[in-house]
Amino acid sequence: MNTESYSWINGHNVEYTIPPGVEVLELKYRWTGVGEMTGNFESSDPFFTRLWWMARNTLYVCARDGYMDCPDRERGLWVGDVADQTGAVFYTLDEPGRLLLKKGIDNTIAYRAGDTIQGLAPGFGAYRGKSSELTGQSLQYIDQGIWQYYFNTGDKATLQNAYPAVLKYLQLWDMKPNGLPTHRQGYANWVDWGIDPDPVPTNVVLYYMALKAAKKMAIALNETKHMAWYGNRINSIEQNFEKEYWQGGRYGSKNKPVEERVSALAVLSGLAKKEHYDILVDSVLLPVQKSSPHMEWIAEEAIMLTGQYDKGLKRMKQRYKEQVNRKWLTTLYEKYLPKLRGTYNHAWNAPNYVLSRYIAGIKATDVAWSSFEVKPNLAHMTSVKQIVPSVKGDITVEVKKTESTYQLKLMSPEKTVGTIYIPKEEKGVKYILINGQKIWTNRELKKTIKGITLEAENLEYIIFKVDSGNWNIKAFSTNQMKHQIKSAGK
Numbered sequence: 001m002n003t004e005s006y007s008w009i010n011g012h013n014v015e016y017t018i019p020p021g022v023e024v025l026e027l028k029y030r031w032t033g034v035g036e037m038t039g040n041f042e043s044s045d046p047f048f049t050r051l052w053w054m055a056r057n058t059l060y061v062c063a064r065d066g067y068m069d070c071p072d073r074e075r076g077l078w079v080g081d082v083a084d085q086t087g088a089v090f091y092t093l094d095e096p097g098r099l100l101l102k103k104g105i106d107n108t109i110a111y112r113a114g115d116t117i118q119g120l121a122p123g124f125g126a127y128r129g130k131s132s133e134l135t136g137q138s139l140q141y142i143d144q145g146i147w148q149y150y151f152n153t154g155d156k157a158t159l160q161n162a163y164p165a166v167l168k169y170l171q172l173w174d175m176k177p178n179g180l181p182t183h184r185q186g187y188a189n190w191v192d193w194g195i196d197p198d199p200v201p202t203n204v205v206l207y208y209m210a211l212k213a214a215k216k217m218a219i220a221l222n223e224t225k226h227m228a229w230y231g232n233r234i235n236s237i238e239q240n241f242e243k244e245y246w247q248g249g250r251y252g253s254k255n256k257p258v259e260e261r262v263s264a265l266a267v268l269s270g271l272a273k274k275e276h277y278d279i280l281v282d283s284v285l286l287p288v289q290k291s292s293p294h295m296e297w298i299a300e301e302a303i304m305l306t307g308q309y310d311k312g313l314k315r316m317k318q319r320y321k322e323q324v325n326r327k328w329l330t331t332l333y334e335k336y337l338p339k340l341r342g343t344y345n346h347a348w349n350a351p352n353y354v355l356s357r358y359i360a361g362i363k364a365t366d367v368a369w370s371s372f373e374v375k376p377n378l379a380h381m382t383s384v385k386q387i388v389p390s391v392k393g394d395i396t397v398e399v400k401k402t403e404s405t406y407q408l409k410l411m412s413p414e415k416t417v418g419t420i421y422i423p424k425e426e427k428g429v430k431y432i433l434i435n436g437q438k439i440w441t442n443r444e445l446k447k448t449i450k451g452i453t454l455e456a457e458n459l460e461y462i463i464f465k466v467d468s469g470n471w472n473i474k475a476f477s478t479n480q481m482k483h484q485i486k487s488a489g490k
């Protein structure tokens with residue numbers, strides 16, 4: 001006798017209860033999933049290598065008939081959860097993963113509640129109200145879900161289908177006399193599971209980000225009718241956010257407990273003034289750790305955007321160390337320890353996006369990865385390797401750093417142009433070899449190679465632009481030259 005169950009489950013162990021007298025010939029499980037986890041991240045720090053792997057597993061088990069919040073509870077397409085997943089998808093999964101994002105967008109647009117963009121999750125309607133709209137999640141989905149899907153794939157048909165609904169949804173908000181949008185809470189005034197959330201300014205920033213994303217959608221689709229409407233609202237928020245929500249050392253509501261989410265979103269959106277970056281990082285974004293994983297990655301990304309990569313990694317390690325150090329655990333929790341409520345694999349864990357985007361330093365700079373940037377920020381690490389399964393094909397970057405050399409290898413697919421940043425750091429760069437040929441020395445391009453040009457040079461970087469192909473760039477510091485001269489004299 002043999003049997004197989006076709007309903008899928010997930011877990012770390014399978015336990016069987018077998019009665020006496022039964023002879024077991026074979027016990028098997030069938031690994032199933034949507035597409036393949038073709039992206040990868042490795043570094044000289046095993047902690048972050050393992051964390052990226054756990055986040056990749058978490059994303060994969062939350063992708064099935066659609067992207068879901070978790071595989072062992074409601075399996076619902078909560079749009080904020082999908083927005084959290086979207087950034088990671090483009091560094092982790094292959095074409096089926098991208099198509100599942102398209103399906104999520106199409107389903108969300110098809111199953112709106114009137115003009116309301118809502119989460120598609122079971123147990124709502126008459127149970128909790130007219131819809132499952134959480135405004136923070138729906139606004140986040142416009143920017144970090146729909147727009148990012150288009151920007152990374154170039155799928156204009158899906159954008160065309162979604163844009164009218166995006167516009168109608170954003171038009172549900174009125175503007176108040178203080179120049180900021182009204183607060184709409186949906187069926188619940190929820191923005192995060194964490195401690196001391198501040199919903200009103202959180203949604204102000206998310207609305208601002210959604211407006212900017214919708215304006216970019218309109219431009220991409222040549223829909224110019226509402227340009228003035230977008231511009232007026234965007235400008236109004238930019239002119240009034242600071243005076244309403246800057247509290248001297250943080251962004252947020254007056255007389256509310258200090259929390260990091262509003263400050264993080266202010267940095268992410270560009271509303272935060274750069275002159276506030278240091279106090280925000282040192283007083284809020286690093287020490288205040290009240291967010292759940294749903295907004296944790298946003299706090300980490302905000303620190304990265306200030307250029308303080310070591311501090312961003314420090315926060316990440318503090319938040320995830322108890323999970324990473326549990327050797328039996330292969331995915332990331334819905335909520336942080338010590339409160340192990342919720343699921344042990346949940347969609348909104350996205351440290352792999354932050355590590356790939358800011359430490360490996362790879363991002364698309366034009367639609368569908370026709371151009372991209374390689375600007376690694378290794379912080380304390382000495383090596384990083386990243387595979388990005390882009391819509392154009394795999395992009396592989398490998399970086400190794402010693403006291404005297406900096407080596408970057410790039411393999412890029414056809415129909416792409418890459419911009420590579422070689423850091424000068426404190427030691428400076430004496431000369432550079434590209435594919436074995438010395439082409440740059442003493443701040444001058446000495447030789448040209450087909451397919452690569454010197455784009456620019458500033459105090460921090462030497463910047464090259466490269467066509468598709470394989471590139472091996474090795475920079476030697478002034479210390480290396482001194483060592484070579486000294487060795488030759490012995």
